[in-house]
Amino acid sequence: MNGEILALGTELLMGELTDTNSSYIASRLPHLGISVQHISLIRDDLEDLTASLELALSRSDIIFTTGGLGPTHDDITREAIGRVLNEDLKIDPVLIEDLKKWFRQRGMPMSDANNKQAMRIPSAEAIPNSQGTAPGWWVEKNGKVIVAMPGPPGELYNIWEHKVAPRLKASISGQVIMTRNIKTINIGESALAEKILPFTGTGNPYLGIYAKRDGVHLRIISSASTEAKARKMIAPIEKGIIQSVGAYVWGFDEDTPEKVAAESLLNNGYSLAVMESCTGGLLSSTITDVPGSSKFFKGGIVAYSNEAKIESGVPKELIEKYGAISEETAKLMAKAICIQMNADVGIGITGVAGPSEQEGKPLGTVCLGISVKGKQYSEELLLPPRREVVKTRATATALILLRRKLMQA
Structure with missing residues (x-):
């Protein structure tokens, strides 16, 4: 139809x-x-x-x-x-x-x-x-x-x-069309397209690839006379993709970064607090888009300036030593907010949203820090140099990174 x-x-x-x-x-x-x-x-x-x-x-x-x-x-x-x-x-x-x-x-x-x-x-x-x-x-x-x-x-x-x-x-009766979305991150669209090439070109099921704010999505679409048959057609392709690029997969279908992070926090019984700089409050806003986020989210601070970071518990001498745009500072932000808000888990985000480079770091550089029960992790990103993209991608990546660390813990 x-x-x-x-x-x-x-x-x-x-x-x-x-x-x-x-x-x-x-x-x-x-x-x-x-x-x-x-x-x-x-x-x-x-x-x-x-x-x-x-x-x-x-x-x-x-x-x-x-x-x-x-x-x-x-x-x-x-x-x-x-x-x-x-x-x-x-x-x-x-x-x-x-x-x-x-x-x-x-x-x-x-x-x-x-x-x-x-x-x-x-x-x-x-x-x-x-x-x-x-x-x-x-x-x-x-x-x-x-x-x-x-x-x-x-x-x-x-x-x-x-x-x-x-x-x-x-x-409605007749042909049923089923879809399966596989969501990846930390792999480029062209690199992913190369890895999934063996699963393309069949027509039915069809495999598409789309760049999104939270990474690159793969969509498998199958058509059959029943839902069960359509799902059966999708299954081997999904299995092959997971075997090929499973390390990059973070979610499926209706999953969002904030949803999967919230589920991991609730499953572990952990509370969360955040200190963000270049994202300007978007991280806190995104977290509270999840219904019931008050069960795990204690709060957040937008520490946009170095002075605000210092007032929020990040040692001045360490900012001067490593720079505000550094993985070390991001981890210190995550640790400081955990202490300040008595949270089990903390996220720190610092970076260069633009319009120009900062501390010799190019536009689009973002450093993420995660603190889980006193253990710190970090990651540096180089995102497309557009202010809105930096903020949205940094937010999504931080939540996905948090979820992965909680799953590994």
Whole structure:
């Protein structure tokens, strides 16, 4: 089954917002047996969206739209679908009562503009939205399906997980497409591509390689009549890859650096504290993206200057001896924060995010320090010389390094 995604919003085309919804949907369709053939960004224009829907219906079996379900004049997804299918919109009495109830429960007045969110065409079935005022639509007509979902990511994710995905899984039969992501670090894309060459070129399963902020990812995609058969096709390729590059593998599928580090800390019953410099607080922020991080994370300090490092417990004479950008200082930062916050594990990050070199160290140099129950480890990185990349890659690598040291301990 061929699928297509239309993301509506002039702000997406102007670069004011990033379209994360399309990638979210596209990543979840293969295992349902839906192959995404096209993804389009459409401005808030009724004629443009109508034309895009007509084209999508002519070449795809199922169309997913995001955005354009709000109460304002430029929320036009309902109108465009009605025009394409030649059906009139009318206020649904059940939906209008649900909307009024939503506003009453929050002690908010309901504007007349919100009435349009209770409108639907005869072919549309409303998809309840517990996170907002815009219900989605499930439309079936002439052998085609249109699934319209709200634009705010939180609302879309909730509708997808609880309403759309289960319905798709129950209704779609035929070929099943399965994927397996293998995540690596500390190996370049070209070097990894050379090592996995024996596993490429088969077509089904297909093996792709992608550079990401947390290393280089490998994706195995297989297609078969059942999920079990598709998984069986993936298994020997995954086994061969692990045998070839297993030393570089840190995670699979939905794993993130912060998630795997958190699991290792919780499994060991360890607490964590961090002292970071060039990452400017991103490490602490990333750690607290993990639900329940308060169970293991004691806190962090952004010691951006040498004075701040010294005040936080790093000996001045050792900074002067080794330099602020050094593995020795990174280890001292990790050790100092453990002492200051009475933590079992500490991370220290120091480096050169730019715009110029520091202490004779080139832009992109990052030193990581790990302290685990009094034992110190360190690693020096040379990352691409772009400030944002230095911060994100240093953060991800520090968490992956922590996880590896905990697994080895």
